[in-house]
Amino acid sequence: MSLNTFDTLLVANRGEIACRVMRTARAMGLRTVAVYSDADANARHVREADEAIRLGPAAARESYLKVEAVVEAAQRSGAGAIHPGYGFLSENGAFVEALDQAGIVFVGPPASAIAAMGDKSAAKARMANAGVPLVPGYHGDDQDDALLKAEADKIGYPVLLKASAGGGGKGMRVVESAANFQAALDGCRRESQAAFGDQRMLIEKYLTQPRHVEVQVFCDSLGNGVYLFERDCSVQRRHQKVLEEAPAPGMTAALRREMGEAAMRAAKEIGYVGAGTVEFLLDIDGSFFFMEMNTRLQVEHPVTEMITGQDLVEWQLRVAMGEALPLTQEELTITGHSFEARLYAEDPEQDFLPATGTLTRFAMDLEGAGLDPERVRLDSGVETGDAVSMHYDPMLAKLIVHGNDRAQALATLNRALAALDVQGVVTNRAFLQRLATHPAFRDAELDTRFIEKHEETLF
Numbered sequence: 001m002s003l004n005t006f007d008t009l010l011v012a013n014r015g016e017i018a019c020r021v022m023r024t025a026r027a028m029g030l031r032t033v034a035v036y037s038d039a040d041a042n043a044r045h046v047r048e049a050d051e052a053i054r055l056g057p058a059a060a061r062e063s064y065l066k067v068e069a070v071v072e073a074a075q076r077s078g079a080g081a082i083h084p085g086y087g088f089l090s091e092n093g094a095f096v097e098a099l100d101q102a103g104i105v106f107v108g109p110p111a112s113a114i115a116a117m118g119d120k121s122a123a124k125a126r127m128a129n130a131g132v133p134l135v136p137g138y139h140g141d142d143q144d145d146a147l148l149k150a151e152a153d154k155i156g157y158p159v160l161l162k163a164s165a166g167g168g169g170k171g172m173r174v175v176e177s178a179a180n181f182q183a184a185l186d187g188c189r190r191e192s193q194a195a196f197g198d199q200r201m202l203i204e205k206y207l208t209q210p211r212h213v214e215v216q217v218f219c220d221s222l223g224n225g226v227y228l229f230e231r232d233c234s235v236q237r238r239h240q241k242v243l244e245e246a247p248a249p250g251m252t253a254a255l256r257r258e259m260g261e262a263a264m265r266a267a268k269e270i271g272y273v274g275a276g277t278v279e280f281l282l283d284i285d286g287s288f289f290f291m292e293m294n295t296r297l298q299v300e301h302p303v304t305e306m307i308t309g310q311d312l313v314e315w316q317l318r319v320a321m322g323e324a325l326p327l328t329q330e331e332l333t334i335t336g337h338s339f340e341a342r343l344y345a346e347d348p349e350q351d352f353l354p355a356t357g358t359l360t361r362f363a364m365d366l367e368g369a370g371l372d373p374e375r376v377r378l379d380s381g382v383e384t385g386d387a388v389s390m391h392y393d394p395m396l397a398k399l400i401v402h403g404n405d406r407a408q409a410l411a412t413l414n415r416a417l418a419a420l421d422v423q424g425v426v427t428n429r430a431f432l433q434r435l436a437t438h439p440a441f442r443d444a445e446l447d448t449r450f451i452e453k454h455e456e457t458l459f
Ligand code: ADP
Pocket: 135, 160, 166, 167, 168, 169, 170, 204, 205, 206, 207, 208, 210, 212, 236, 239, 279, 281, 291, 292, 448
């Protein structure tokens, strides 16, 4: 067995995830290389790296999304491997192929696995094959208007139209009745064409009160695979996650095993290697349905780290080096409960408009708030004095907490949110506090329309 040893890791990302990946890389004794755009020349991830290489102008497509520039940076810095973080090039098959050609290790799955999950319709066909439950619906190649309408009628309204090539909550539309179908289809196709250059649609039964429950999976290149239990990410705004937790409240051991095993079947079906997440909708009656697989490390991976005591980035790097997974399924256990809150530079009073400016203060006084540093983690890409620009995702940091049980973890989350001191840039902190203190959230009355349902008490 040959190991892909490397001693230098380039992190092809920015913000909190670049800092988080480099933290583990350093702890493993690796040399770290950051890349940056002109807007990030003095960013925290650049300051923390052993070496930093400029990619290009501020626009992501001219810097963080530029395959040749990233490959060249790796060659110039002598990096043997690249961690893509999430977003940017993390699920770009052409990027992975370019690295393969250049003899650089990609810390992630093979290009073929990314391709298998890249298209929602094709992925669903594969999953049906592997015996993974799907939401009743249509994901065929025939895109004739009349046929799609007939399929929607057959599924029964409400249905959800989804762009096959979609992602990030874009290109989706709920259709309440047959009379609205054609107009919704036209609108959805236009949106999908504009966003993804592709008009293909799939149709799903629209579940009215589902929870979003996702399973963390991990596979090595030797054929071993495990699932690291689930996360509940039902609290969403415009299909984007806001608060996440692990484990999912109310799970039975049997359902956990069933969902975990279905997720493993999904991963095995496509020859998966590395960290991946299989997203399911969980209906009120306990039935669950495959939605999609994200072939990368997720934003919310820390809640899984908190309840399992594992470092998922270390797992990723070891798997990339050709090592076997450090633990078997039987050795993995859940301890306590964890929450993650996403802190965004955005203004809840102005329809969550992204905010910019200079952070005159960005700090959290754990001691002053009587918080245990073992139980509170702030993964951030910024520090006091940093500028927040409009060029990238407005997420500033993630606040992650752990407690012996859900109630204790929630109390800690609330104290930590109160201890967070951010000045100079408007954030969603107060909105997060209203969410985390909401009685329905405390009682774990979760479904993907949580924010919508409680609008009056949240805004
Ligand atoms: P994207 O790739 O754009 O994120 P997903 O397919 O992952 O799209 O769906 C995003 C969110 O949309 C889910 O987390 C869930 O809240 C909602 N959703 C997706 N499919 C359905 C469905 N069939 N019924 C109800 N809600 C759905």
